[in-house]
Amino acid sequence: MNAYKKEGKIYLFNSKYKNFNFPYTITSEIKKIVDQRLEESINYLKNSFIEIDGIKEVSLFDVSMGANIQPKKYHAELYNRIKTMRDIASKKGFDTPVFMTLTPPSYLKPLKQIKLKSKNTYKLVDNPKFCGSANFIKESRDYLSDVWRKFLQQQIFKDIKKEFNERMIYLRTYEPFLDGSTHAHIVLFIPSKFKERFLKIAKKYFKTKTDIKTEFNGDIGGVVAYLLKYVLKTFKNGISGELSDITYWYIYYEIRRFSTSRTVIPMYLYRKIKGREFFQDLEEMTNLYNDGYISCDLIADPFKMSNCEKMLWNDYKIDAIVVSVNGFYETIHYVAYKRNENVKVVFPDKKVGINGEQAKVKSLVPIIKSSIKTDEEVKSNFLVSWTQKTYSEMSDLELFEYYTQVYHGDKSVVQLAILENYLLYRGFGRLVGIDERHKITDENMENLKEYFQQEKMIMELDF
Numbered sequence: 001m002n003a004y005k006k007e008g009k010i011y012l013f014n015s016k017y018k019n020f021n022f023p024y025t026i027t028s029e030i031k032k033i034v035d036q037r038l039e040e041s042i043n044y045l046k047n048s049f050i051e052i053d054g055i056k057e058v059s060l061f062d063v064s065m066g067a068n069i070q071p072k073k074y075h076a077e078l079y080n081r082i083k084t085m086r087d088i089a090s091k092k093g094f095d096t097p098v099f100m101t102l103t104p105p106s107y108l109k110p111l112k113q114i115k116l117k118s119k120n121t122y123k124l125v126d127n128p129k130f131c132g133s134a135n136f137i138k139e140s141r142d143y144l145s146d147v148w149r150k151f152l153q154q155q156i157f158k159d160i161k162k163e164f165n166e167r168m169i170y171l172r173t174y175e176p177f178l179d180g181s182t183h184a185h186i187v188l189f190i191p192s193k194f195k196e197r198f199l200k201i202a203k204k205y206f207k208t209k210t211d212i213k214t215e216f217n218g219d220i221g222g223v224v225a226y227l228l229k230y231v232l233k234t235f236k237n238g239i240s241g242e243l244s245d246i247t248y249w250y251i252y253y254e255i256r257r258f259s260t261s262r263t264v265i266p267m268y269l270y271r272k273i274k275g276r277e278f279f280q281d282l283e284e285m286t287n288l289y290n291d292g293y294i295s296c297d298l299i300a301d302p303f304k305m306s307n308c309e310k311m312l313w314n315d316y317k318i319d320a321i322v323v324s325v326n327g328f329y330e331t332i333h334y335v336a337y338k339r340n341e342n343v344k345v346v347f348p349d350k351k352v353g354i355n356g357e358q359a360k361v362k363s364l365v366p367i368i369k370s371s372i373k374t375d376e377e378v379k380s381n382f383l384v385s386w387t388q389k390t391y392s393e394m395s396d397l398e399l400f401e402y403y404t405q406v407y408h409g410d411k412s413v414v415q416l417a418i419l420e421n422y423l424l425y426r427g428f429g430r431l432v433g434i435d436e437r438h439k440i441t442d443e444n445m446e447n448l449k450e451y452f453q454q455e456k457m458i459m460e461l462d463f
Helices: 028-046 071-091 136-151 155-164 192-205 221-232 243-251 267-274 280-290 302-306 375-382 398-406 413-427 442-452
Strands: 002-006 007-016 051-053 055-059 096-102 110-115 120-127 169-176 183-191 212-213 259-262 296-300 314-326 331-338 341-344
Touching: 002 071, 028 243, 071 221, 071 259, 096 136, 136 169, 136 183, 136 442, 155 192, 169 243, 183 192, 192 212, 192 413, 212 243, 267 280, 267 314, 267 331, 280 296, 280 314, 296 442, 398 413, 413 442
Parallel strands: 007 120
Antiparallel strands: 002 007, 051 055, 051 341, 096 183, 096 212, 110 120, 169 183, 169 259, 296 314, 314 331
């Protein structure tokens, strides 16, 4: 019988099934798999680098924002997003934070707790109501996602939108129970005048155990610390550098740590401009973006242009981002980001082993292609644009760059699901946050819409 101590309590695992006798179902075999995957990913990024004018500048590891690759960078950006959303909510009149914990139904929980006579001691035994699904972790997450999406369709939120002209502002993180099933912690900001009505609706709506908290230490800022308490548990131990069992759970089952409503400027734009100190204030950039003071100069697909074909949004690449600021006498336009035509990315030509062996590199893959003037130059000097290729014809870099643009555009959820399914087939599953194919059926359309409406933490390769 395995014993596990958590927050001053002792849990004794007593299941007939091996995996359920380990916290979060993370066995030693799973830890070895995750350790190897993570080390291979890190070594691959360290052996992939950016060149500018033929000079090696920086590795992809150094510029990665991945939670498992660069947790300190991820945490810093995460804190900035949470704090900014809190400040925006307060200024827009959404001054009451509500902290909610949503849980899955009993049939998606393989174990149940029994309180023992010993102080703070519990036994975890097999739950007779458990459905027996091997995919219960993802199914419990999907259940929570679906019930939250439907809850946001209640009339109260339509009334808030009508009065305040603002969609709901929320932050959500998933976390495992000891049996591995998923529960969600959500911070929702609402106007104080709707607080009592909201609490009355919420307490009746959810069918599973739901905790709701509206009082925090200090003012509205206390909710930031409350949410971060849960998020910080998912990173490496700051002293030993070891992964916690919860971190193994996130990585192995590929559960997204954190998602939010689309309240702030899209992160793929913000990451391009935040390198300059003047554009680092996320709230200010969000306000400028919402007021139309941030614009993008685009590069059009030369093939479609030369052939006079209809242009779609994904036939353009961002060439420059211009931020406009009102001065004393006139509006000043700043070029916050400019695409560098001499930037190239070099990838290893073989899988990098866990010992970090330096791999040989492929020929340089240009991120930017030269501008085209004539049809003849198109035919002789320009590779076929990837918008003209099938997925199978694209290189890994082309496919992933195409995806980062497509995800933030207006593609249909069916097209996005098909693309992510192919990325999974190519081995990009961990980068885009999936480990199984999307079900593209009429019954699953609402779940797909909710999934693709969230802001993703995608590793940027677009410099």
